[in-house]
Amino acid sequence: MKLQVQRTYNFNAGPSALPISVLEKAQEELIDFRGTGMSVMELSHRSKAYEDVHNQAIASLKELLSIPDTHEVLFLQGGASLQFSMIPMNFLQTGKKAGYVMTGSWSEKAFTEAKLFGEVYHAASTKEGNYRSIPTLDQLQYNSTDAYLHLTSNNTIYGTQWKDFPDTGDVPLIADMSSDILSKPIDVSKFALIYAGAQKNLGPSGVTVVIIRKDLLEQAHTAIPTMLKYSTHSKNNSLYNTPPTFGIYMLGEVLNWVRELGGLSAIAEQNEKKANLIYETIDASNGFYIGHATPDSRSLMNLTFNLASKDLEKKFLEQAKQSGFVGVNGHRSIGGCRVSAYNAVPVEACQAFKEFMIQFQTENS
Template sequence: MSRAYNFSPGPAALPEEVLRQAQAELLEWNGERASVMEVSHRGKAFMALAEESEADLRDLVGIPADYAVLFLQGGATQHFAQIPMNLAAPDRSADYIVSGAWGEKAVREAAPYVGVRVAATSEASGFTDLPPRADWQLDPGAAYVHVTSNETIHGVQFHADPDVGDVPLVADMSSDILSKPLDITRYGLVYAGAQKNIAAAGLVVMIVRRDLLARRPVGLAKILDYAEHAAQGSLLNTPNTFGWYLAGLVFKWLKVQGGLAAMGERNHAKATLLYDAIDGSGGFYTNRVAPAARSWMNVPFTLPRAELDAAFLAESKDAGLLALKGHKAVGGMRASLYNAMPVEGVRVLVDFMRDFARRHG
């Protein structure tokens, strides 16, 4: 067996050290003589894991006590609908900033539960840039403002925390959470599907200001109520125990790497290496995203002729570079550079790209 460099947008690569530890502990975990997937989620061993993983995440991000940390299920898409259920009364509106396909989906899923206002969108540019802040038409009476911090399909990312005044800022950070320092106090609620930078698919990590939990409407089913999950330490029902365990391992791995500041420097360096190769290819490779909005996590690029795509994908796979096919909405290629992707993998990709351009240019 030989592991390749996996550029998948999600489910994405996990740190090899984490996978090896999970492999070693799969049959017998923590002296329990059983797998972590087989022990009670209400037993002392798993509850200790839950507390330790939350403490590590709080330490990594710098999460103050007035924020709750939740380990939930459903994927981010479920929470596109569940967030307005919890944060907005039926007669309230919420502002959405749309910078790509996932922002559009968030709007569609929220619409049955809140009066959605698209306060800004970059659709006219083909989502190749962020909506200019001066163009945002925000409602000071909105229940919240929603942004997608990084768009995996279009490769657009916020590199600064948006200023939305006193209205709570809600962010889908599924594809860039823990990739750089985060000032959580600028946000009312942050949520992330785990399958890109945290753990395996099926887990959602949420950080929410506690005062917002009081907004829940009367009659909301307990399983949908974030306040109920917070009150039960995310153990209201049987959680994704294996995903939670993997998240805890990743949090410890991140601390060993030097924390979020170190990861931010590393991720910026990886992205710069790849963008420099694209921009320096003499037009063989093209990235259409405005430079200031380019994502450090997901780098889409096209070749000069679409008929070269199949050869690029076949040859890159043979070279040990996986999952480089772009999303059908954009076409071309896409390299996802999440935390687990080492800089060596990006160097191998860049070398391959240069050789491919030399042979096919």
């Protein structure tokens, strides 16, 4: 028997909203997973029942993202934050440098970790402008001999997103796509490595997806701990040790949901619609709402803005919470307001928030 619950408007930046149909299916299968008499959380990761879940999730991700045969999918743990260390540990060879494009807090963290393992530098930065934009492609300065070039595709804190990606030729392009993977079609072949924490668009926290080009694996250092080698997980189909089985099951169900909606083109169209509801309200407010990102760099996932004064902002956030909108506070490091409209956030939630914004402006102008 399903419990009747009141769902909130969930704009949390992560962990974020999950599709209600996926949650309902997980609820139905929680006690007895497909006739096994066990929960998926109780299955041996060596059992056929679990391996089917595992392999289907990999196959679904390859299908939806059109991942070429040159790349493979890994399911790891430790979040994107562990990737900040694993990447230079594996691929920052002695005598080479790595370029990092600085577009926000997460690229800063990735850069700080990489400095522990070798020589890194800023290939571009928008920090002087308080990370209000993404660098243009002609602003990128990197070397043809670099070990790799690293970027963060979407910046959850500042609300900016790459619209186009560079063609880096022989320089491996690596991207942290934690907060916008699966939100639109991308050309995976441009990238040597893509990594993403699952807790935005892919599923619950605890799973980290890595899409890696096979020839890059061959270039990795070998004198590093076993669990921190990508090759360890590649050779064992991400089953070297016990994986986060429930998280991977949920990820697979989210991928099925995306497929049923019509794939990434349909998801991208819906995400455009949701973001436009909020951005149009900001732009039509005559300065009552002040968007943080420049229009050409605006994120479709994290919509950031401020109000004219701290007191008005505080009142806005308090009333938003009272009206059932959760997670609208900006990141603790910069404050302000943020609407995170990930894939599973329905259009209706953004429409309701638009109406709240308009009403609040009317009452407080």
